[in-house]
Amino acid sequence: xxxxxxxxxxxxxxxxxxxxxALGLTLVFGTLGVVNFAHGALFMLGAFCAVTFRxxxxxxxxxxxxxxxxxxxxxxxxxxxxxxxxxxxxGAVLVEYSVPFSILFAIPVMLVIGIAMExxxxxxxxxxxxxxxxxxxxxLAIVLQEIVKAVFGPNPISQxxxxxxRGAADIGVWIGLAPGAVSYPLWRLVYFLFSAGIIAAVFxxxxxxxxxxxVRAGMADRETVGLLGINIGRRFTIxxxxxxxxxxLAGVMYTPLVPPNYHMGMDFLVLSFVVVVVGGMGSLPGAxxxxxxxxxxxxxxxxxxxxxxxxxxxxxxxxxxxxVILLVRPRGLLGRRGMxxx
Amino acid sequence: MDLFNLPRRDWITFxxxxxVVVTMPIWLTPLGASYPGLLQKFAIFAIFAIGFNILFxxxxxxxxxxxxFLGVGSYTAVWSFKLLTMDALPAIMFAVIVSxxxxxVIGYLSLRRTGIYFSILTLAFAQMCYNLAYSVLTxxxxxxxxxxxxxxxxxxxxxxxAARPEGLPSASIFGHVFDGxxxxxxxAALLLIAFFIALKIFSSPFGMMxxxxxxxxxxxxYTGFDTKPYALTAFVISGMYAGLAGALLAVTDPLAGAxxxxxxxxxxxxxxxxxxxVGTLIGxxxxxxxxxxxxxxxxxxxxxxxxxxxxxxPPEITEPVVTISSKFVGEGWHLTLGLIFVLVVVxxxxxxxxxVRRIGALFRRTTxxxxxxxxxxxxxxxxxx
Numbered sequence: 135x136x137x138x139x140x141x142x143x144x145x146x147x148x149x150x151x152x153x154x155x156a157l158g159l160t161l162v163f164g165t166l167g168v169v170n171f172a173h174g175a176l177f178m179l180g181a182f183c184a185v186t187f188r189x190x191x192x193x194x195x196x197x198x199x200x201x202x203x204x205x206x207x208x209x210x211x212x213x214x215x216x217x218x219x220x221x222x223x224x225g226a227v228l229v230e231y232s233v234p235f236s237i238l239f240a241i242p243v244m245l246v247i248g249i250a251m252e253x254x255x256x257x258x259x260x261x262x263x264x265x266x267x268x269x270x271x272x273x274l275a276i277v278l279q280e281i282v283k284a285v286f287g288p289n290p291i292s293q294x295x296x297x298x299x300r301g302a303a304d305i306g307v308w309i310g311l312a313p314g315a316v317s318y319p320l321w322r323l324v325y326f327l328f329s330a331g332i333i334a335a336v337f338x339x340x341x342x343x344x345x346x347x348x349v350r351a352g353m354a355d356r357e358t359v360g361l362l363g364i365n366i367g368r369r370f371t372i373x374x375x376x377x378x379x380x381x382x383l384a385g386v387m388y389t390p391l392v393p394p395n396y397h398m399g400m401d402f403l404v405l406s407f408v409v410v411v412v413g414g415m416g417s418l419p420g421a422x423x424x425x426x427x428x429x430x431x432x433x434x435x436x437x438x439x440x441x442x443x444x445x446x447x448x449x450x451x452x453x454x455x456x457x458v459i460l461l462v463r464p465r466g467l468l469g470r471r472g473m474x475x476x
Numbered sequence: 477m478d479l480f481n482l483p484r485r486d487w488i489t490f491x492x493x494x495x496v497v498v499t500m501p502i503w504l505t506p507l508g509a510s511y512p513g514l515l516q517k518f519a520i521f522a523i524f525a526i527g528f529n530i531l532f533x534x535x536x537x538x539x540x541x542x543x544x545f546l547g548v549g550s551y552t553a554v555w556s557f558k559l560l561t562m563d564a565l566p567a568i569m570f571a572v573i574v575s576x577x578x579x580x581v582i583g584y585l586s587l588r589r590t591g592i593y594f595s596i597l598t599l600a601f602a603q604m605c606y607n608l609a610y611s612v613l614t615x616x617x618x619x620x621x622x623x624x625x626x627x628x629x630x631x632x633x634x635x636x637x638a639a640r641p642e643g644l645p646s647a648s649i650f651g652h653v654f655d656g657x658x659x660x661x662x663x664a665a666l667l668l669i670a671f672f673i674a675l676k677i678f679s680s681p682f683g684m685m686x687x688x689x690x691x692x693x694x695x696x697x698y699t700g701f702d703t704k705p706y707a708l709t710a711f712v713i714s715g716m717y718a719g720l721a722g723a724l725l726a727v728t729d730p731l732a733g734a735x736x737x738x739x740x741x742x743x744x745x746x747x748x749x750x751x752x753x754v755g756t757l758i759g760x761x762x763x764x765x766x767x768x769x770x771x772x773x774x775x776x777x778x779x780x781x782x783x784x785x786x787x788x789x790p791p792e793i794t795e796p797v798v799t800i801s802s803k804f805v806g807e808g809w810h811l812t813l814g815l816i817f818v819l820v821v822v823x824x825x826x827x828x829x830x831x832v833r834r835i836g837a838l839f840r841r842t843t844x845x846x847x848x849x850x851x852x853x854x855x856x857x858x859x860x861x
Contacts (some may be wrong), residue, residue, distance in 0.1 A: 265746075
């Protein structure tokens with residue numbers, strides 16, 4: 135029982151990351167009809183927003199105090215982060231919680247990057263065949279990747295998580311199991327709650343605002359909405375920016391779990407495509423459901439008991455599930471008819 | 477038997493292509509790419525891309541898992557070396573057959589879906605092959621260390637015919653070991669055969685049927701054609717091409733690693749084909765050569781080479797020029813590749829062959845406009861269902 139619960143929880147945070155990326159991908163498919171291979175690069179850029187933010191706020195002034203000596207006899211250097219000099223205690227908190235605070239930094243940056251990308255390149259590819267969309271966005275992803283590599287270097291840059299969130303939560307106790315039965319790293323819990331919150335926010339935005347209603351109408355029938363005198367193209371551009379923000383935030387919060395490097399986007403790209411297609415093209419709930427489903431299945435498959443039963447299952451479970459689902463349900467879990475089927 | 481019955485224009489295409497391939501060691505010398513190892517790769521990946529184009533270019537089915545067949549071909553060839561003989565021909569034969577069988581199974585299942593669902597199915601099968609080759613199938617694939625020849629290999633046929641040589645043998649044909657450019661010419665001969673078969677398929681009724689599948693599969697079904705066997709045949713043929721390419725990789729270097737099956741390898745052949753021109757005969761070959769050239773030559777450039785290259789400039793300009801251009805070569809060659817992808821797709825939809833066609837059209841402007849275009853570009857319309 136507790137082993138199952140533990141695996142379930144383990145799957146949730148990874149599933150959260152898959153779901154967030156897949157959600158953004160599906161938004162782009164659904165609105166603009168573009169296969170965006172650069173979406174993984176957006177995830178990576180989000181992660182590097184966190185890196186940049188931390189580097190900015192930890193810029194230091196070094197003052198030498200000649201009255202004190204350090205352990206090896208040299209004058210003591212006192213390093214004070216600029217943020218601390220300027221903002222005092224708040225600055226210290228800022229450094230401590232740099233990753234969550236980078237969200238505020240990442241939102242405008244990713245929005246600008248997303249909109250610039252859409253206006254600059256993607257908008258010329260709405261009516262072009264999917265093969266060309268793939269080639270251009272893949273090229274774009276490589277370019278972004280190489281720029282990040284040139285700026286930040288090829289090695290992963292680890293981001294510390296806040297000390298307060300470093301431990302593990304004894305989740306078993308909350309539901310009445312023995313203490314220590316199910317413990318779960320706090321940051322993963324935070325990640326899961328964060329991704330659930332973002333997903334809920336995106337759905338609420340589409341469901342309960344006029345803007346969202348128009349976008350949904352445009353997804354269903356772009357032409358008619360355009361005939362009603364609504365500038366649907368501009369709203370779709372904003373949706374692309376929103377998808378970039380969602381991918382970027384997924385990247386920001388992922389940094390303490392896996393130190394970001396320039397090719398982390400590519401590693402996630404293929405899996406998130408599988409997630410999107412398993413969920414069904416054009417279906418947002420499908421993408422989210424498939425993200426969590428595959429994340430949880432993956433963590434169950436890496437249990438030792440199951441690995442002994444079926445050797446190698448942990449390596450292929452995601453793809454195997456994808457094959458089975460696509461062969462049983464022609465359009466994935468909740469796919470729309472006629473979307474990307476030709 | 478009308479095996480060699482081709483329209484005259486196709487014979488001219490084939491003749492020119494053969495000339496270009498055979499003289500590769502000469503015309504690539506000024507470009508710094510005329511060494512056997514790279515030329516072999518040019519020939520091998522050209523075969524891979526031609527085969528991929530038979531599926532993607534003609535039927536429009538975008539497979540994202542073709543590297544699996546390449547890998548299967550390599551493994552089969554190395555096993556043939558290990559168990560039977562170092563001769564290249566049986567290895568190639570087995571590799572083509574086995575990868576064809578793989579393609580039959582994977583194609584049969586994947587072709588039940590169309591569009592992106594088909595792409596993801598092929599991707600999933602290929603990734604399963606890759607992950608299994610890395611983990612559970614280690615007895616067959618030797619996992620991370622790649623499958624290699626060893627001194628203990630039985631090599632039944634070779635041992636029966638002759639005394640075992642000292643050390644590790646290399647691949648041969650009828651007892652003749654490849655040396656210098658011979659390996660390349662062997663690959664080039666197979667490339668020409670592969671190209672000829674592709675030419676035949678393109679101009680055959682079968683090829684027309686495949687094109688019809690691309691333009692409107694539903695209508696084909698309504699007129700009473702069962703399109704499935706045709707698509708499956710195309711899938712198997714292109715899988716066999718990939719198997720042949722994989723076998724040749726093993727022939728030129730008897731080693732088979734799982735990373736050959738990874739999705740990046742599948743993606744590479746997709747990019748080669750689109751870059752060169754989907755649905756054209758020559759396009760995929762040019763795409764393959766271009767990408768392999770960048771991968772091997774551009775990545776080897778460094779600042780010294782650049783300084784020598786730009787030495788004709790005044791010295792005060794040389795340094796900034798070298799600094800800027802060094803970002804695009806060597807370690808940064810991916811950047812150049814990415815930019816090329818973007819630029820080609822933005823300005824030359826239809827790939828490099830589209831550019832060639834446009835240049836050709838410029839020269840042909842003097843002739844009356846009724847003159848037929850060289851080879852009509854692949855139709856870009858993709859009707860929904």
